[in-house]
Amino acid sequence: MKRFEPLAHQKLAIPFLKERNIAALFAGMGLGKSAAVLSALEYLFSDGECKGALIVAPLRVSVLTWPHEVKKWIQFHQWRVYSLRTKEGREAWAKGEGEIFTVNYESIPKVCADLIQGKKAEELPVDTVIFDELSNAKSHSSKRINTFRKCAFGKGETKFKRVWGLTGTPTPNGLLDIFAQIRLLDNGQRLGKSYLHFKQAFFEPVNVFSQYPKFKIREGKEKVIERKISDIVLTLRSEDWLKIPPVTVEDIPVTLPADAKKAYKKLENELLLEIGDDFEVAAINAAVLAGKLLQITGGAVYDTPPLGENGRPVARKVETIHTAKLDALKKLFRDQGGKPLIVATQYKHEVRRILETIPEAEEWTEESLARWNRGEIKYLVAHPKSIGHGLNLQDGGSRIVWFTLSWSRELYDQMNARLARTGQTEETKIFRLIVSGTIDDAVAETLHGKGEGQSDFLTTLKNLQELYQAS
Numbered sequence: 001m002k003r004f005e006p007l008a009h010q011k012l013a014i015p016f017l018k019e020r021n022i023a024a025l026f027a028g029m030g031l032g033k034s035a036a037v038l039s040a041l042e043y044l045f046s047d048g049e050c051k052g053a054l055i056v057a058p059l060r061v062s063v064l065t066w067p068h069e070v071k072k073w074i075q076f077h078q079w080r081v082y083s084l085r086t087k088e089g090r091e092a093w094a095k096g097e098g099e100i101f102t103v104n105y106e107s108i109p110k111v112c113a114d115l116i117q118g119k120k121a122e123e124l125p126v127d128t129v130i131f132d133e134l135s136n137a138k139s140h141s142s143k144r145i146n147t148f149r150k151c152a153f154g155k156g157e158t159k160f161k162r163v164w165g166l167t168g169t170p171t172p173n174g175l176l177d178i179f180a181q182i183r184l185l186d187n188g189q190r191l192g193k194s195y196l197h198f199k200q201a202f203f204e205p206v207n208v209f210s211q212y213p214k215f216k217i218r219e220g221k222e223k224v225i226e227r228k229i230s231d232i233v234l235t236l237r238s239e240d241w242l243k244i245p246p247v248t249v250e251d252i253p254v255t256l257p258a259d260a261k262k263a264y265k266k267l268e269n270e271l272l273l274e275i276g277d278d279f280e281v282a283a284i285n286a287a288v289l290a291g292k293l294l295q296i297t298g299g300a301v302y303d304t305p306p307l308g309e310n311g312r313p314v315a316r317k318v319e320t321i322h323t324a325k326l327d328a329l330k331k332l333f334r335d336q337g338g339k340p341l342i343v344a345t346q347y348k349h350e351v352r353r354i355l356e357t358i359p360e361a362e363e364w365t366e367e368s369l370a371r372w373n374r375g376e377i378k379y380l381v382a383h384p385k386s387i388g389h390g391l392n393l394q395d396g397g398s399r400i401v402w403f404t405l406s407w408s409r410e411l412y413d414q415m416n417a418r419l420a421r422t423g424q425t426e427e428t429k430i431f432r433l434i435v436s437g438t439i440d441d442a443v444a445e446t447l448h449g450k451g452e453g454q455s456d457f458l459t460t461l462k463n464l465q466e467l468y469q470a471s
Contacts, residue, residue, distance in 0.1 A: 028238030030421025052126035061390035134165035140195035172410035340397035
């Protein structure tokens, strides 16, 4: 255990937070947001300005990262940290015992109903709420987030003295995402309480008659938004502050066997693929098509199950198409001299097939964190949503391979940043298994271009269409 000594950028973040009741820290991945927050809280605790903090975060981060971060540093390790998902945590909340309480975003409605609703501010054991990975609140229509807003700010009563938000990706799909996040912090003081009014005031459509409308910021309005929120936002970019070894991206070409290529083209052209007598894959729309094509390039595909007697689909079956990416994965591991790899997957059948093919591989669980960082795991297989936010994995390795790419730039960046962060001592290498001329290329291009004012998925469909036209 060692004493936390803030780095230069953290010395900017700490006073910024402790001096503001409403604050948004937009700090790049790997900049140590958690430690900076704890340091700011330490000042407030010492001055009697804070009686306790509720930290809302993605499940893995709330269960693993925050308790670990508190115990990591001498200044904070005596603090009592409770999860409101547990009976012990709820009892500590009721008794007013504990400095830090954690909860995941999905549990917000239950926490509001059971522990906050009907209570006055002075009856609560916390007066500070911290939203980690604030971009989880980017949807203006989110029921769980709006439940919290009603509970915290309803009827003109503010139950919390202090509300902070933390994220490294505040606008993963463009500036429209910023509205709900800022409204959650200030209850609509700066950008208003109506998403519709915000969109009408600052954005304009670029394809008015399209089924998938896209919006762009009106000329000069981006500066207006920045000015309106500048008093509560501190932005720290990773590239300005991090001194870590370089990060390289290498695409590993994968060639489909002839029969797999034929199956891919059939589904691509006809939206229907039959394998044997009782296995059928149907793509009823563009979204399903994109998913099915990604599965085929990965080597296996779910069928389109018929409806049972109850009118619901029967259990899905999986058909293996090829092993090309599995073979490429094994070769990559050998070529890296056995250095540990994190393998990012998109589908459950990919995890199963990797585990069956590679004996050294292990699927991510909550117990994997410490073992990975001790160098005890050679292959760590996980979906980006499982370990894509907040976890520090840089001690266990410096290599990640994307078995199947995500079309979400946010998930892609967050997953890679588990290794490319402060404390990494080696060059971070990001490998991507790509079947050329397929949807793999379309997704890779989406990640390159990001796509402003539209969803990453829609960008992928556009790129896929252009690939079709070029082939």
